[in-house]
Amino acid sequence: MAFFDRFKGKKREENEEKRKEANIKAEEDRAEKTANDEAKEREEALLRKDQGKEGEEERKENKRAGFFERFKQSLSKTRANIGDKIVNLVKTNKKLDDDFYEELEEILIQADVGVETSLELVENIRKSARKNKITDSEKVMDLIKEETARILGVYDTSLRVETDEKPAVILVVGVNGAGKTTSIAKLAYRFKQENKKVLLAAGDTFRAAAIDQLQIWADRVGVELIKHQEGADPGAVVFDAINAAKARKADILIIDTAGRLQNKTNLMKEISKVRNIIEREIPSAPHEVLLVIDATTGQNAVSQAKIFKEATGVTGIILTKLDGTAKGGIVLSIAKELNIPVKLVGIGEGMEDLRTFDPVLFAEALLEAGEENE
Numbered sequence: 001m002a003f004f005d006r007f008k009g010k011k012r013e014e015n016e017e018k019r020k021e022a023n024i025k026a027e028e029d030r031a032e033k034t035a036n037d038e039a040k041e042r043e044e045a046l047l048r049k050d051q052g053k054e055g056e057e058e059r060k061e062n063k064r065a066g067f068f069e070r071f072k073q074s075l076s077k078t079r080a081n082i083g084d085k086i087v088n089l090v091k092t093n094k095k096l097d098d099d100f101y102e103e104l105e106e107i108l109i110q111a112d113v114g115v116e117t118s119l120e121l122v123e124n125i126r127k128s129a130r131k132n133k134i135t136d137s138e139k140v141m142d143l144i145k146e147e148t149a150r151i152l153g154v155y156d157t158s159l160r161v162e163t164d165e166k167p168a169v170i171l172v173v174g175v176n177g178a179g180k181t182t183s184i185a186k187l188a189y190r191f192k193q194e195n196k197k198v199l200l201a202a203g204d205t206f207r208a209a210a211i212d213q214l215q216i217w218a219d220r221v222g223v224e225l226i227k228h229q230e231g232a233d234p235g236a237v238v239f240d241a242i243n244a245a246k247a248r249k250a251d252i253l254i255i256d257t258a259g260r261l262q263n264k265t266n267l268m269k270e271i272s273k274v275r276n277i278i279e280r281e282i283p284s285a286p287h288e289v290l291l292v293i294d295a296t297t298g299q300n301a302v303s304q305a306k307i308f309k310e311a312t313g314v315t316g317i318i319l320t321k322l323d324g325t326a327k328g329g330i331v332l333s334i335a336k337e338l339n340i341p342v343k344l345v346g347i348g349e350g351m352e353d354l355r356t357f358d359p360v361l362f363a364e365a366l367l368e369a370g371e372e373n374e
């Protein structure tokens with residue numbers, strides 16, 4: 001009995017041992033399987049990430065290609081007014097003679113390029129054709145593109161928002177209805193996409209509707225708006241906004257201003273008061289004073305810009321509604337006659353429809369359709 005007991009006891013021990021071994025083996029198998037699975041998962045994740053990266057590059061590339069098409073499409077009215085007419089001129093007037101240049105001048109002037117700018121542009125094309133010994137009008141298209149881009153391309157169109165002192169302050173000025181509010185929203189959206197912290201200030205306290213409209217846009221974009229009641233002192237709004245931007249470590253503060261040109265003196269007084277407050281709080285600010293101009297107003301836009309330039313020290317122009325006008329030629333006029341760079345252009349009502357102005361792209365988009373028609 002004692003033997004059996006001992007035997008059973010030994011057997012139990014052996015079984016226990018075997019079970020422990022089996023458990024350890026199962027544990028090891030499980031661990032190995034988990035490790036393998038994890039490695040596989042990691043590998044798949046990396047692959048997915050890589051494919052994602054490639055996909056992103058591809059999307060970006062498509063976007064770039066799509067961007068030009070979109071830009072070209074938005075310029076279709078202006079292009080019909082300039083590009084197509086120039087192509088017709090080239091077709092009907094084979095020789096680069098005085099008649100050709102006179103007609104070219106006329107097309108440009110009629111398309112709101114402005115007299116002074118048109119004359120200069122044509123003179124530059126004439127000189128360049130002579131220098132390059134081009135006598136055949138069919139070959140002049142590239143020269144026209146080149147000289148158009150040259151007139152526009154002398155400016156730096158980038159926005160000065162990478163500042164030592166934070167926040168960078170952008171003061172936005174312009175008459176009512178030019179597209180100020182929507183341009184501010186589009187700008188805020190663009191900076192947000194670049195992971196910048198943006199704050200808006202409702203400096204147009206003259207109309208409650210202006211404050212409300214900006215609030216709607218701020219909510220839509222997902223940025224904070226500093227506002228006071230209708231009729232409040234715009235200077236006080238700006239003062240609060242700067243302090244809020246500093247406290248919240250905002251990268252960029254965009255300030256809306258009133259736009260009543262009817263009372264020019266008061267409007268300008270108000271804007272310069274706001275400017276002084278900004279300068280007092282942040283000596284290097286405002287870093288940009290962007291004037292919003294409606295492209296559909298053609299040459300009137302140029303005289304409007306002159307007034308603002310004198311009063312507010314405009315550093316750049318946002319030219320809106322380029323998509324809705326045949327008068328896009330004013331881009332050239334503004335650049336040349338006012339010596340202010342067009343920094344951004346509005347080409348539609350969508351959030352992404354405010355684009356950095358690119359002179360070469362503009363010249364291409366303006367004159368390319370003509371080539372397609374050839």
Ligand SMILES: Nc1nc2c(ncn2[C@@H]2O[C@H](COP(=O)(O)OP(=O)(O)OP(=O)(O)O)[C@@H](O)[C@H]2O)c(=O)[nH]1
Nearest residue numbers: 176177178179180181182320321322346347348349
């Ligand atoms: N097609 C097109 N429409 C635009 C563009 N920019 C602005 N708009 C439209 O123009 C209209 C006026 O724009 P707002 O931003 O309200 O103009 P505002 O200057 O703020 O005008 P107030 O609020 O009256 O001061 C709106 O219907 C905008 O959607 C653009 O680039 N293209």
